[in-house]
Amino acid sequence: MSPRRALDIDVSSRGRAVLVQLAGELGLAHVAAVRNALLKCVADEPSGVIAQLDRVTVITPLALSVFGVVARKANDWPGLQLALVSRPGYTRELLRRSAVDRFVPTFPLVAEAVRALDGNPARQLATLELPLATGSPAAARRFVTDTLRKWQLDTVADDARLIVSELVENAIVHGRSAAKLRLELRRGLLTLAVRDASGTPPPRPDPDAAATDGRGVFIVQALSKAWGTAPTWDGGKVVWAVLAVAADD
Numbered sequence: 001m002s003p004r005r006a007l008d009i010d011v012s013s014r015g016r017a018v019l020v021q022l023a024g025e026l027g028l029a030h031v032a033a034v035r036n037a038l039l040k041c042v043a044d045e046p047s048g049v050i051a052q053l054d055r056v057t058v059i060t061p062l063a064l065s066v067f068g069v070v071a072r073k074a075n076d077w078p079g080l081q082l083a084l085v086s087r088p089g090y091t092r093e094l095l096r097r098s099a100v101d102r103f104v105p106t107f108p109l110v111a112e113a114v115r116a117l118d119g120n121p122a123r124q125l126a127t128l129e130l131p132l133a134t135g136s137p138a139a140a141r142r143f144v145t146d147t148l149r150k151w152q153l154d155t156v157a158d159d160a161r162l163i164v165s166e167l168v169e170n171a172i173v174h175g176r177s178a179a180k181l182r183l184e185l186r187r188g189l190l191t192l193a194v195r196d197a198s199g200t201p202p203p204r205p206d207p208d209a210a211a212t213d214g215r216g217v218f219i220v221q222a223l224s225k226a227w228g229t230a231p232t233w234d235g236g237k238v239v240w241a242v243l244a245v246a247a248d249d
Contacts, residue, residue: 014114025058039074042070043231067082068100084100128140160190163220163224163243177197192240193238
């Protein structure tokens with residue numbers, strides 16, 4: 001019996017998108033590695049992520065479901081799209097049979113996927129670098145106020161300030177790290193994301209915990225439409241929250 005080949009994962013840029021090239025055998029044992037690699041690319045918030053499958057041998061068709069899982073997470077945050085590239089053949093037929101291509105756009109060529117992602121709806125974006133300092137949460141709140149006033153999103157400004165203040169404080173106090181704040185408006189959703197150098201995820205809120213234990217994360221969960229955390233390639237993390245924007249805004 002011949003030894004099973006490992007699955008190689010190579011990441012590169014294609015314009016504003018990220019191309020993840022997979023080569024080798026894809027089975028259930030590789031699902032976690034593929035999911036983590038794709039989510040780390042998502043955390044860098046490109047225009048989109050493309051997974052190229054032309055050099056993959058699928059040994060367990062169920063493993064292809066990982067692309068649907070990642071596509072849903074990427075759409076929740078940061079609202080970007082995952083696309084697949086697979087030429088006509090066995091893998092492309094498996095994508096059709098498993099209905100993965102009904103939920104994840106699939107193209108025969110990388111160039112076609114790149115053009116499709118470049119045509120995604122426009123977004124508004126603002127970022128702020130924050131030092132490891134006690135004044136960073138206040139600076140973040142001021143930045144949110146000024147940015148949302150420019151974007152005419154005053155109706156969600158109070159919730160956004162509260163969420164950002166808690167996320168930045170978590171990065172500064174608990175992560176002991178400088179941080180990068182990112183505000184993004186796309187498809188009727190306002191994303192508030194804070195990136196830091198600590199790989200430790202924030203604690204999940206416990207309603208039975210003491211008032212000062214995990215209170216910030218509880219606030220984030222209570223105010224946001226969705227929230228979560230994602231690891232980054234440099235060993236840090238991004239903690240994000242999404243607010244729905246009213247139609248009038």
